[in-house]
Structure formats: C-alpha cells, structure tokens
Amino acid sequence: MAFLREQTLSYPIHQLLSPEGQLSGETPISLQQAELWQRAYRHLWLTRLFDQRAVALQRTGQLGTYASCLGQEAISTAIGFSLQPNDVFVPYYRDQAAQMLRGTSMSSILQFWGGDEWGSHHTSIHDLPACIPIATQVTHAAGVATALKLRHQKQAVLTTCGDGASSRGDFYEALNLAGVWHLPLVVVINNNQWAISVPLSQQTATATLAQKALAAGVMSVRVDGNDFFALMAVLDEALERARHGKGTTLIEAVTYRLCDHTTADDMSRYADHASREQAQQTEPLIRFRRLLEQKLMWNDQQQQAMEIALLAQIGSEVDRYLSLPPANxxxxxxxxxxxxxxxxxxxxxxxxxxxxx
Ligand SMILES: Cc1ncc(C[n+]2csc(CCOP(=O)(O)OP(=O)(O)O)c2C)c(N)n1
Ligand SMILES: [Mg+2]
Structure with missing residues (x-):
C-alpha cells in the first residue's frame, strides 16, 4: 500500500502586460491612468540609469561594492508605488527603486554603497535600512508587524528578499510566525533565478517559491516580476489585506538577474549566455515602452528628452555624493x-x- 504521495500544486504566473506590450485580463481601474503609466515608466528609467552610473562609479574606484538591480526594476518600482507613506518598508539590497520612491536621495544611496552608514539616515522615518545579511530582514519585518498589530495601527509592513533567502531558516521562521499571529505583513521574493552563482534548481527542490506559504498557512501568489501592472495589482491587494487585519501574503515575483550578483562578481563564469539572452527579451522596460508606443504614441524624441533629463538629475546627485566628507x-x-x-x-x-x- 502506498500512503505517500507527491504534492502537486498549481501556481500560475499572474500577468497583465505581456512582453509584446499588450495589456490583457482585468486591469484594475487605478492602473488604467495614463499619468501613472508615465510616472512609473520614468521611474523605471531613472532606476536603470542610476544603476548604470553606480556601476561606472565602482569601476572607476569611486564607490564600494554595489548590487545592481538590472532587469529587476519593476518589482521595486511597483513596491514604491503601492506602499502608503505610513506603511513600513523593510528592504534588501536590490531595492534602490523603492528606496528612492520612499524619499531616499540618490546621493544617500551612493553614500551607503560608498561604505558610509550615514547613507541610510535620510530615509522615510518609518522604514528600515537596506539589509545585507540574507533573510534576517524577514524576522525584523515580522517584529515590526507584531508591534503594529499590538498597537492596533492600520499600517502594513512590506519586506523583500531574494530566492536564495527563501531557503534560509529566518525566512521560514518569520513566515510561520506571521501565519500564526496573522500579522499585517507582505513578503515579496525577488526570484531572479540566482543566489550569487547558485541557480535556483540547486538551492531548492520546490517547484515554486509561492508554495512555501502553504505550510505557514498564509496566502500567496506568483507574479510576473517584469510586469509593473500585475505587480501593482497583487501588491495593492496584499497590502490592503494587511492594513485591514486580514493577515500575511507571500508574493513570488519571477524575474531574471540581468547583471552580475554585485560588482565583486563575474556572471559570465557560471551563467549560460543563452538563458540570459532569452531573459533579455522579457525584461520590464522594453514591454512598458511598447505599451506607451501603442497607447500614448510615445516616440524616440520623447524617450531621448526623458533620458537627458534623468541623466542631469543623476549627475547632480553624483556630484553631491562625490563632495561628501569621507566616512568616519x-x-x-x-x-x-x-x-x-x-x-x-x-x-x-x-x-x-x-x-x-
Ligand atoms: C547571512 C548571510 N549569509 C551569506 C551572505 C552572502 N551572500 C550575499 S548575497 C547572497 C545570495 C543571495 O541570493 P538571493 O537571496 O537570491 O538574492 P539576490 O542577491 O539574488 O537578489 C549570499 C549568500 C550574506 N550576505 N548573509
Ligand atoms: Mg536571487
């Protein structure tokens, strides 16, 4: 008699904006505003150009080790757009996009990566600094969510981590507690397929990361991490649940790390070129541009003017960073x-x- 059986669970990837730039399915009304589209697109580009500049600063000896977010900008941008000012954000080290939207200046982000902890000082008073030790932030976020619950404050806590982090004890323990205590918490996994040089298949045997929520008794969803619209839709729902006492949600955002792990890494030594090329086709900015071209007649001149303006903004922030006194x-x-x-x-x-x- 065979009593044991393999669990088969279906977690389809939620998508609203296809790589071809087609919006389909039920797009919430709040996501149909052209003004939001333009602001979000601009922020995705600000993040990408800032990121490129940060890598260039490191390569020329003007910044410490830096973790690029190339290809993953949509996750953190959607987080920044969906959080309310008094929610609590507990970021990890690839959350530059959301940190900027929470009020941290680019010069402060560079100061942090330049090795000066004061770079974490000028952020939203509700938020925690970017966390480098893997998965520890999920326990901190559960702690903050416990405090909010005890004080009957209608605020949500949102924390982020990588796919690798979801294999650590801290992740499971925090999620378990969040389930038992029904905490106002949203955990977003940036599943970029790599934990430094370890591919996802070598650090977990689970078919999806979203199903890790099942054993903790919390809600979960798998979403296209390159699709700003689907990300916003699931984040809005999860954050509303958290704010209204309905408990914790785990969101697995599926994307691909189109960059080295950090500036101290060389991805070409372990990642196969073909899968990276393939991932390039579905990255978040290209599909967003296609949508704008189709629906808002976005053109090359507008794109160029936007990039010039963003580069000027980044340039003055870099100047400010370079003129800071050295860290003590x-x-x-x-x-x-x-x-x-x-x-x-x-x-x-x-x-x-x-x-x-
Ligand atoms: C507790 C701890 N152990 C090891 C490390 C070294 N380390 C830095 S990043 C990383 C991999 C993280 O991968 P993942 O969670 O997928 O996040 P990603 O970097 O891909 O965004 C490791 C092991 C660390 N920072 N902290
Ligand atoms: Mg990863």
Whole structure:
C-alpha cells in the first residue's frame, strides 16, 4: 500500500502586460491612468540609469561594492508605488527603486554603497535600512508587524528578499510566525533565478517559491516580476489585506538577474549566455515602452528628452555624493548597540589610539 504521495500544486504566473506590450485580463481601474503609466515608466528609467552610473562609479574606484538591480526594476518600482507613506518598508539590497520612491536621495544611496552608514539616515522615518545579511530582514519585518498589530495601527509592513533567502531558516521562521499571529505583513521574493552563482534548481527542490506559504498557512501568489501592472495589482491587494487585519501574503515575483550578483562578481563564469539572452527579451522596460508606443504614441524624441533629463538629475546627485566628507571609520562601533559592550569598547579605544577619529 502506498500512503505517500507527491504534492502537486498549481501556481500560475499572474500577468497583465505581456512582453509584446499588450495589456490583457482585468486591469484594475487605478492602473488604467495614463499619468501613472508615465510616472512609473520614468521611474523605471531613472532606476536603470542610476544603476548604470553606480556601476561606472565602482569601476572607476569611486564607490564600494554595489548590487545592481538590472532587469529587476519593476518589482521595486511597483513596491514604491503601492506602499502608503505610513506603511513600513523593510528592504534588501536590490531595492534602490523603492528606496528612492520612499524619499531616499540618490546621493544617500551612493553614500551607503560608498561604505558610509550615514547613507541610510535620510530615509522615510518609518522604514528600515537596506539589509545585507540574507533573510534576517524577514524576522525584523515580522517584529515590526507584531508591534503594529499590538498597537492596533492600520499600517502594513512590506519586506523583500531574494530566492536564495527563501531557503534560509529566518525566512521560514518569520513566515510561520506571521501565519500564526496573522500579522499585517507582505513578503515579496525577488526570484531572479540566482543566489550569487547558485541557480535556483540547486538551492531548492520546490517547484515554486509561492508554495512555501502553504505550510505557514498564509496566502500567496506568483507574479510576473517584469510586469509593473500585475505587480501593482497583487501588491495593492496584499497590502490592503494587511492594513485591514486580514493577515500575511507571500508574493513570488519571477524575474531574471540581468547583471552580475554585485560588482565583486563575474556572471559570465557560471551563467549560460543563452538563458540570459532569452531573459533579455522579457525584461520590464522594453514591454512598458511598447505599451506607451501603442497607447500614448510615445516616440524616440520623447524617450531621448526623458533620458537627458534623468541623466542631469543623476549627475547632480553624483556630484553631491562625490563632495561628501569621507566616512568616519569609528562610526562602525557606534550605531549597533545603545551601550557598547566591553569588548567593543576596548576595540574602539584601540582603534582611536591607532588611527585617531
Ligand atoms: C547571512 C548571510 N549569509 C551569506 C551572505 C552572502 N551572500 C550575499 S548575497 C547572497 C545570495 C543571495 O541570493 P538571493 O537571496 O537570491 O538574492 P539576490 O542577491 O539574488 O537578489 C549570499 C549568500 C550574506 N550576505 N548573509
Ligand atoms: Mg536571487
């Protein structure tokens, strides 16, 4: 007698805007406004051009290690557009697009990646700084969501992580707690198919990441991570549920990392060229442009004028970043603990004796 059976679950990828630029299915009214389309498209391009500039700064020795978000701009842009100002955003390191929409200046983002923690200072007062340790932010977000729930505040917490992060204990533990306590939390996985050089198939045997929600008893959905419209639709629904006491949602946004993991990586050593070429065809900006061309008569001149204006904006932010005073290395001791533990106090004293402030 065979008692065991394989679970087969169907999690179709939700899509509204096809790679050919066709909008189909039920597009919510809020997403049918041309004004929103233009603002979102502009922000996607701001993110892409900023990203290119950041990589160039690193390559010329003017920035520390930097994590590009090339090809994944739609996820973070849709997050920035769907969060309300008093929601709490708990980002990870590929969330430049949303951070900008939450009020963090480009010069502050560059300051952070330039190795100065003060770059995290000028962000929305509700939000947390970008998290580098993998998956730890999901536990922080569950903690913040617990506080909001206890205080009966109608705000949502949204956190992001990578596909690799979803294989870590912190991810499962936080999601489990969110399910039990019915927390006002939205967890968005940027499934870009890679955890540095480890492909998705080598770090999890699950067919989808969305189904990881099942064991935690929370809602989940799989969405095309290159489709700004589908992302907005699922984010709006999940955030509304969170704000109205209806619990947690896990969103798996399926995309592809069209860049090295960070500037300290070389993807050509492990990724096959063909799958990258294929992914290039479905990236988020091209399909959005096709839509604008078809529906709003968007043309080359408008595109060029927009890019020139964005590059000027980025240029002045880069100048501001380059004129900042150097980071104070002693800062690394000061902002983790309210009271510095004895061993770190000793290290700080030694450091100051050797290097001064
Ligand atoms: C706790 C922890 N372990 C290891 C690392 C090193 N590390 C940095 S990025 C990364 C892979 C993350 O992949 P994924 O979660 O898919 O996110 P992506 O970088 O693809 O957006 C690892 C292992 C880390 N930052 N933190
Ligand atoms: Mg990844």
């Amino acid at each position: 290395p002693a800062d690394m001791f000061d902002y983790l603990y309210a009271e510095l533990p004895e061993d770190l106090a000793q290290q700080k004293a030694e450091f100051l004796q050797k290097f001064g402030t």
